[in-house]
Amino acid sequence: MPELPRDSLGFGVGLRATHYAHILRESPPVDWFEIISENYIDSQGRPRHVLRQIAERYPIVMHGVSLSIGSTDPLDFEYLGKLKRLAHEIGAAWISDHLCWTGVAGRNTHDLLPLPMNDTVVSHVIERVKVVQDFLGRPLILENPSSYVTFTSSTLSEWEFVTRVVEGADCGLLLDVNNVFVSSVNHDFDPYEYLAGIPHDRVTQYHLAGHTDCGTHCIDTHDGAVIDPVWDLYRYATERTGERSTLLEWDANIPPFPVVHAEVLKARELLSGPRRDVESRPTPRRQPTTHSTDRALPHPLSFVVSAGDK
Amino acid sequence: MNSGEPIPETRRDSVSGANSNFGLQQLQRWLYGAITGSSVSDGDDSERISDSVADHVAPSHALSSEERLEIYQRAYVARLIEVLREEYSVLCRAFGTELFDQFAMEYLRVYPSESYTLARLGDRFVEFLEATRPAESDRMSESNPESDENPIGNWADFFIDLARLEQTVNQVFDGPGNENLPPFSAHDLAKLSADDFATARLIVAPCVRLLETRFPVDEYFAAILRDERPAIPRPDQSYVAVSRRSYRTERRSLTRSQYTLLATMQAGVAVGDALAVAAEMGDEPIEKFANQIERWFADWTAAGFFLGYEYEAAKNPSQPDLVV
Incomplete structure (x- = not known):
């Protein structure tokens, strides 16, 4: 089994259809792109055609939303085979998905649903990750998702659960610091305790994104800029892991590409600035959203529409 | 399986986890039902777990167990309707969003997603519209307010034809080409x-x-x-x-x-x-x-x-x- 990717790809952006034309025309100086795997593994049309062109110019990471590694349904080897073929075709740097489940009994909610965090589920997930890694012939990188419920059957903290899974399965961790912030609000834990408690040497990649603070809870909407408390968490985490490939997700109210790119470049500025005391833990501050949160939807949604091409 | 990749024999059973993770499987079946409103019970009552949300979902300082579950319930409907609105954007404009959403919600109830990709979510939408068209008796008794020559059943034919065209355009867009x-x-x-x-x-x-x-x-x-x-x-x-x-x-x-x-x-x-x-x-x-x-x-x-x-x-x- 190849080792976990250690070298940073730099500062990347999630590839979204609305930016295809700009990227192909301008070849912006972005370090790398992350794709939503499900938008391309079955494509025989323009999305895959565009992806092939972009993959010739930039490193690509495949990020999935349907592996459902924590489900009790059998693993879908047809799906995994498609992932493997696309990864080979575009020379994907690595393949990631979420530490979650998305459906059961053959049904799919298309949401990243949380798992109960206990010994039984740790063993269940480790076994499945090992099968997936054997099949793909490369390490799987798992992301901590945002979540909105916890279970009475949980006996471990989330950072203990994440640590047990990634170390037991010998896989990588895609650390989404925005998700840590969102879940810390929703589940009343200290995000710095989370970041101090995870295995830093297994962090392969970071995710950054905006969210919506609804007052009583936060939703991972990927619809805006990264807020300062999340930048604080990112700085705190990278002081422990060293620089890792960092990616900005922006999936709703998507601005022009230069705006998205500029947002992730803030991470580069932040990392090139003076280091602070590594024990420094700024107090997480909330930034409640003033507009209506009725339509706040968790992201990512994995769908490339043909609108505009109809 | 068409990947050409072998599934390790020793792991065929363990990857399902159906036996060793009975409790997790039951919890997932319960939560799927609680979120979507669609049961995936296998009909064996002895295997059912409590329907009480508080028995499974812990409260937070700010929200009750039920309020936390509602976040997923709202998101499930909203996100999938959003996808259908985009997949059938022309039909949605023809129907108007309110009427389209009514059809979409019922469609999701009848045909919940069974695919890993949202690109397949609307595959049976035309079939659904055909199945829910007004009965023949209604077609003859109700009429288009703007034209007596267009009984309401014909209006249904129009929307079904429009949906078929839009579905075909979508399929051609991302299907095999030359x-x-x-x-x-x-x-x-x-x-x-x-x-x-x-x-x-x-x-x-x-x-x-x-x-x-x-x-x-x-x-x-x-x-x-x-x-x-x-x-x-x-x-x-x-x-x-x-x-x-x-x-x-x-x-x-x-x-x-x-x-x-x-x-x-x-x-x-x-x-x-x-x-x-x-x-x-x-x-x-x-x-x-x-x-x-x-x-x-x-x-x-x-x-x-x-x-x-x-x-x-x-x-x-x-x-x-x-x-x-």
Whole structure:
């Protein structure tokens, strides 16, 4: 089994259809792109055609939303085979998905649903990750998702659960610091305790994104800029892991590409600035959203529409 | 499985976890039902777990167990309706968002997603609209307020036709195309003698889809894309070809003669026989039909409708001579 990717790809952006034309025309100086795997593994049309062109110019990471590694349904080897073929075709740097489940009994909610965090589920997930890694012939990188419920059957903290899974399965961790912030609000834990408690040497990649603070809870909407408390968490985490490939997700109210790119470049500025005391833990501050949160939807949604091409 | 990758034998059972994780499986089945409103119970009551949300979901400082679960319940409906609105954006504008959402919500109840990809979410939407169309008795008793000639059932036919067209456009957009195949030109076609042309079977590209509709929905579809607000047209048997060239979908209205000719060739009939069928079943005088054939084939070839041709088996019984 190849080792976990250690070298940073730099500062990347999630590839979204609305930016295809700009990227192909301008070849912006972005370090790398992350794709939503499900938008391309079955494509025989323009999305895959565009992806092939972009993959010739930039490193690509495949990020999935349907592996459902924590489900009790059998693993879908047809799906995994498609992932493997696309990864080979575009020379994907690595393949990631979420530490979650998305459906059961053959049904799919298309949401990243949380798992109960206990010994039984740790063993269940480790076994499945090992099968997936054997099949793909490369390490799987798992992301901590945002979540909105916890279970009475949980006996471990989330950072203990994440640590047990990634170390037991010998896989990588895609650390989404925005998700840590969102879940810390929703589940009343200290995000710095989370970041101090995870295995830093297994962090392969970071995710950054905006969210919506609804007052009583936060939703991972990927619809805006990264807020300062999340930048604080990112700085705190990278002081422990060293620089890792960092990616900005922006999936709703998507601005022009230069705006998205500029947002992730803030991470580069932040990392090139003076280091602070590594024990420094700024107090997480909330930034409640003033507009209506009725339509706040968790992201990512994995769908490339043909609108505009109809 | 079509990946060609072996599944490790020793792990075939363990990867399902169905036996060793009975509690997790039951919790997942319960939560799926609680979020979607659709049960996936296997019918064995002895295996059911408590329906009480508080038994499974812990509260937070700010929200009760039920309030936390509601976040997922709201998101499930909203996100999937959002996807259907985008997949059927023209139909959504024709219906109006409120009515479209009503259909979409019921559709999701009847046909919950069973695919890893949201691209398949709306696969059965046209089938659903067909199944939920007004009963025949209603069709005759209710009428379009703007036209007594359009009973409400005909309105249903219009929306179903429109949905079929939009679904076809979506499928052609991301389905198999001819972009990476050797180009087949009118020049290639012109090399054939008249006899060979008549006995050749033209290979129609997989991205060419032919539709016969009860309403002229293609014109309506185009008007919606231009951000116009067209009136629902009167019924008129119509024909349209949806195809793709250089990764862009194209639609072109067809006459009945053109539709018949293309559909017959698509079914594998040789050109000469297909022309005979189209001439007989078409909608124009035979002389006019004959005068247009050359131009039609030139246009269709330029549009990438054909990948090549093969000769009748009789010319070379041992092996069809595929020319692309």
